[in-house]
Amino acid sequence: MATQWIFFEIFEALNEVPFYHVLLEVGLLLWILWLIFHKSYNPKELEQLTEKEKEQLIDDWTPEPLVGNVPQNHPYLKPPTVSGKAGKYINVDGHHCLNMATHNYLGFVGNKDIEESAIKTIQKYGVGSCGPRGFYGTVDVHLDLEDRLTEFMKMEEAVVYSYGFSTIASAIPAYAKRGDVIFVDENVNFAIQKGLDASRSRIRFFKHNDMVDLERLLIEQAELDKKNPKKAQVTRRFLIVEGIYMNSGDICPLPELVELRKKYKLRIFIDESISFATLGDHGRGVTEYYNIPKEEVDMITSSMEWSLATIGGFCVGSSFVVEHQRLSGLGYCFSASLPPLLATAAITSLNIMERDPSMFKKLQTRCQLVHKALSALSSFSLQGDPDSPVKHLYLRDPPNCRETERNLLSKIVDFCIEHGVAVVIAAYLQMERFVSRDSIRVTVNNTLTDDEISNVALVFEKACSEVLH
Structure with a gap:
C-alpha cells in the first residue's frame, strides 16, 4: 500500500505540472546521461605517429626565447x-x-659601535631567528627594539618587520579592504603601490602635493556618501602619503593634510622611510618638522634601511592600531623575523641619535x-x-x-x-x-x-x- 501511495502522489504531482516542463526535465536528464557516458573520441582511432615523424616534429620545433631581444648597449647588461x-x-x-x-643619510654605514654591537649579538644568538615572530622567531632584542622605537617616536606601540619594502606594503592591506576608499598621492613609491594593489580597495589618486585636487576628490566622495548613506556608514576612508617622496624629494604638506583629515574624517598613514631620522630637531620625522601632534596621525611606517644602517622596517601608532598588524600584517605574520644582529644594530643607531641630536x-x-x-x-x-x-x-x-x-x-x-x-x-x-x-x-x-x-x-x-x- 505504501508503494502504491507513493506512485499515486508522483502521478498527481505530474498532472499538476505543465507538460512542457516535464518534457524539459526529461530532456535535461537524457542530456546529462549522454554527457556522462559519451566519449568525445576513441583513443584507438587516433592516428599514431611513426618514430620518423616524431623526430621530424622535434627537429622542426623552435622554442621561444626566455628573454626577448635585448640591445647590446642596455645598461643592465653591464x-x-x-x-x-x-x-x-x-x-x-x-x-x-x-x-x-x-x-646613508647619517653616515652610520661602517660605524664601529654599530658593527661591534652586531658582532656581539652574533656571538650570543647566532645569525638567524628561526621563524616568524609568532612562531618561535621572537627574541628579546626584537621586543627591546620595539620599545625603543615607541619611546623614540613618542607613540604608544611599535611593530618591527624584517624587510623595509614589506612594511608599508603589508600595513595597507591589513586595514584597507574591498569596499574601502583610499586617497593617495600619485607620486608614491612602489612599495605603497603594491600595498594598494593588495588592499583591493577603490583607489583615488590626487596630483602630487596638490591639496586643491585632493579636496576635489574628497568632495566627490562626500556627494557619493550622501546618495547612499547606508553604504557610507561601512565605508572606511584612508589617506596615504610619504613624509619625503622618494620619486621627487618633496616634503608632504602635513598641516594641510591634517586639516583635510579632520574635515572629511579620514585615517591618515605616512610612510617616513626618508623623513625618519632626517627631519625634525630630534629626527622624529615630518610630524616633528611641522610640530604636528602625533595623535593627528593614525600610523607612521618607515624603513630602517636608510638612516639606521640596518635592515627591516617598523610601524608606530596607537596600541589599538599596531596590535591589529600582529594578526593581519602578512609581512609580519609569515616572514622570518629580523635577524637579532640587525635588531641590535638598529638599537645602537637609535642610541647614537639620542646622544647627539x-x-x-x-x-x-x-x-x-x-x-x-x-x-x-x-x-x-x-x-x-x-x-x-x-x-x-x-x-x-x-x-x-x-x-x-x-x-x-x-x-x-x-x-x-x-x-x-x-x-x-x-x-x-x-x-x-x-x-x-x-x-x-x-x-x-x-x-x-x-x-x-x-x-x-x-x-x-x-x-x-x-x-x-
Missing part, C-alpha cells in the same frame, strides 16, 4: 660593480668615489648647501625640498626621445664616476603606475664638507660640457 662598504666613499668599477648615490641640524644644513650648489647648474633643473636628503636632477632641455635622454644621463653618470663622484639614474619598474621622467638621483649625508659639495657641482658642470656640447 651594471656597475661596487666593492667594499657603501659608506661616505665607495669603489665603483675601480674608481674611488664620493658616495652621493646610496641612502645635533646631527639632524647638521644634515639639514648639508642638504641646503647641496640644494644651493645643484640649483646653480646650467644644464639641469633641480627637484626636491631644500631640507630633503634626496634630490632629482632633470635635463633642462631634454630630447624628444626618452631613450636618448636616458643615454645622455647614463653618459653623465659614467663621467661623474670616472671623476670621483658616485651618482645613479633613478630606476623605475615599467609596472609602476606613474613612471617619472628619467633623472639623476642625488643623496646627501651629514659627513659632506663644503669643498666636497663644491666639487660635486663642478664635476656635474664638466660632465654636461663633455656630454651635451
Whole structure:
C-alpha cells in the first residue's frame, strides 16, 4: 500500500505540472546521461605517429626565447660593480668615489659601535631567528627594539618587520579592504603601490602635493556618501602619503593634510622611510618638522634601511592600531623575523641619535648647501625640498626621445664616476603606475664638507660640457 501511495502522489504531482516542463526535465536528464557516458573520441582511432615523424616534429620545433631581444648597449647588461662598504666613499668599477648615490643619510654605514654591537649579538644568538615572530622567531632584542622605537617616536606601540619594502606594503592591506576608499598621492613609491594593489580597495589618486585636487576628490566622495548613506556608514576612508617622496624629494604638506583629515574624517598613514631620522630637531620625522601632534596621525611606517644602517622596517601608532598588524600584517605574520644582529644594530643607531641630536641640524644644513650648489647648474633643473636628503636632477632641455635622454644621463653618470663622484639614474619598474621622467638621483649625508659639495657641482658642470656640447 505504501508503494502504491507513493506512485499515486508522483502521478498527481505530474498532472499538476505543465507538460512542457516535464518534457524539459526529461530532456535535461537524457542530456546529462549522454554527457556522462559519451566519449568525445576513441583513443584507438587516433592516428599514431611513426618514430620518423616524431623526430621530424622535434627537429622542426623552435622554442621561444626566455628573454626577448635585448640591445647590446642596455645598461643592465653591464651594471656597475661596487666593492667594499657603501659608506661616505665607495669603489665603483675601480674608481674611488664620493658616495652621493646610496641612502646613508647619517653616515652610520661602517660605524664601529654599530658593527661591534652586531658582532656581539652574533656571538650570543647566532645569525638567524628561526621563524616568524609568532612562531618561535621572537627574541628579546626584537621586543627591546620595539620599545625603543615607541619611546623614540613618542607613540604608544611599535611593530618591527624584517624587510623595509614589506612594511608599508603589508600595513595597507591589513586595514584597507574591498569596499574601502583610499586617497593617495600619485607620486608614491612602489612599495605603497603594491600595498594598494593588495588592499583591493577603490583607489583615488590626487596630483602630487596638490591639496586643491585632493579636496576635489574628497568632495566627490562626500556627494557619493550622501546618495547612499547606508553604504557610507561601512565605508572606511584612508589617506596615504610619504613624509619625503622618494620619486621627487618633496616634503608632504602635513598641516594641510591634517586639516583635510579632520574635515572629511579620514585615517591618515605616512610612510617616513626618508623623513625618519632626517627631519625634525630630534629626527622624529615630518610630524616633528611641522610640530604636528602625533595623535593627528593614525600610523607612521618607515624603513630602517636608510638612516639606521640596518635592515627591516617598523610601524608606530596607537596600541589599538599596531596590535591589529600582529594578526593581519602578512609581512609580519609569515616572514622570518629580523635577524637579532640587525635588531641590535638598529638599537645602537637609535642610541647614537639620542646622544647627539645635533646631527639632524647638521644634515639639514648639508642638504641646503647641496640644494644651493645643484640649483646653480646650467644644464639641469633641480627637484626636491631644500631640507630633503634626496634630490632629482632633470635635463633642462631634454630630447624628444626618452631613450636618448636616458643615454645622455647614463653618459653623465659614467663621467661623474670616472671623476670621483658616485651618482645613479633613478630606476623605475615599467609596472609602476606613474613612471617619472628619467633623472639623476642625488643623496646627501651629514659627513659632506663644503669643498666636497663644491666639487660635486663642478664635476656635474664638466660632465654636461663633455656630454651635451
